[in-house]
Amino acid sequence: MALAVYPWQVELARELHAMRDRLPNGLLVYGPRGIGTFELVHAFAKSLLCEHPDSDGAPCGQCKGCVMARAYTHPDIRYVVSEAEALPRQIPFEAPDNASADRKNLYREILIHQPRALADFLTIKSHQGGVRIVLVYPADKIRAEAAASLLKSLEEPPEQTVFLLVADELDHVLPTIRSRCRLVRATPPSFEQALAWVEQQGVERAEVRLQEVGGMPLAVFESDPHLTLAPDVEAHFLSVLRMGKAADNDVIIGNVPRDFPLPAAALFFSRWAWDLAGVYAGMQPRYFPEELEPMRQSLDGVTPAKLYQWINSVRDVRQASGHTLNARVVIEQLLLAYVRALK
Ligand SMILES: [Zn+2]
Secondary structure, three states: OOOOOOOOHHHHHHHOOOOOOOOOOEEEEEOOOOOHHOOOOHHHHHHHHHHOOEEEOOOOOOOOHHHHHHHOOOOOOOEEHHHHHHHHHHOOOOOOOOOOOOOOOOOOOOOHHHHHHHHHHHHHHOOOOOOOOEEEOOOOOOOOHHHHHHHHHHHHOOOOOOEEEEOOOHHOOOOHHHHHOOEEOOOOOOHHHHHHHHHHHHOOHHHHHHOOOOOOOHHHHHHHHHHOOOOHHHHHHHHHHHHHHOOOOHHHHOOOOOOOOOOHHHHHHHHHHHHHHHOOHHHHHHOOOOHHHHHHHOOOOHHHHHHHHHHHHHHHHHHHOOOOOOOHHHHHHHHHHHHHOOO
């Protein structure tokens, strides 16, 4: 067992563990999204609640503290975590009183009722005689009133209490909060290290997937539904793109699926366009490595002017994809333009 949750966190885990006997009131750990920084800080919090941690800080997993922490019933830790981050981690989240029952989006920010709910916690003494912990994430997405409330607690720190804050982007943390904390940077893994780990997880086309998400290994598993096409929609688009100049207008008109997020389609076509431009320049396709042959055949006899005209129209769609356009009509036009450009 080790305190580090992921292989690239060994140093950071050591750094945190070295602080356990002289904890500051506020500790802000920041690093790019997708490298598991919250997971490590969470593990560190649990380690602080463990009665018999290993010499490297790993929680024993057996003691009362560990059992309660795992069940989210430990009285000495509170979570100030946004709903969007709490939900996938099974961290309890209580919606504000005024939340509408049929809201479609999760709260991505920390809301005012969350730091307010700490009031009682911060005035009583630790139940188990040890340290009390407030875990805050994302510290870079806190609504103004909530930040003011949190700041008050940070400015008048109760005894034996540590605020563990985690942020994806340090620049977006309020300077007043930042200045109350000791800062610790979480370094992302090297591309090779990230790739080795992603491959170990059994991810197909690991290198391509990792590149798509900027080399942040956990981001490979985070798919934004807004940017993801259903497999049947993607397969349909791909079949038309593969046909290239052989696709008749009537293959396209009336056959584009009815319902899909336009931003996801725009991203999909952008990737095709990037690869097409790459193949045209003699490179390997990066996003669609299996499509090298269909792309080569499609590009046969195409003029650069026509090709780049189409690539520009993909860019236009991408830029406009946030607006409420009829996705089906937009993509139909884009596919018709594609076939025209290749002919
Ligand atoms: Zn334990």
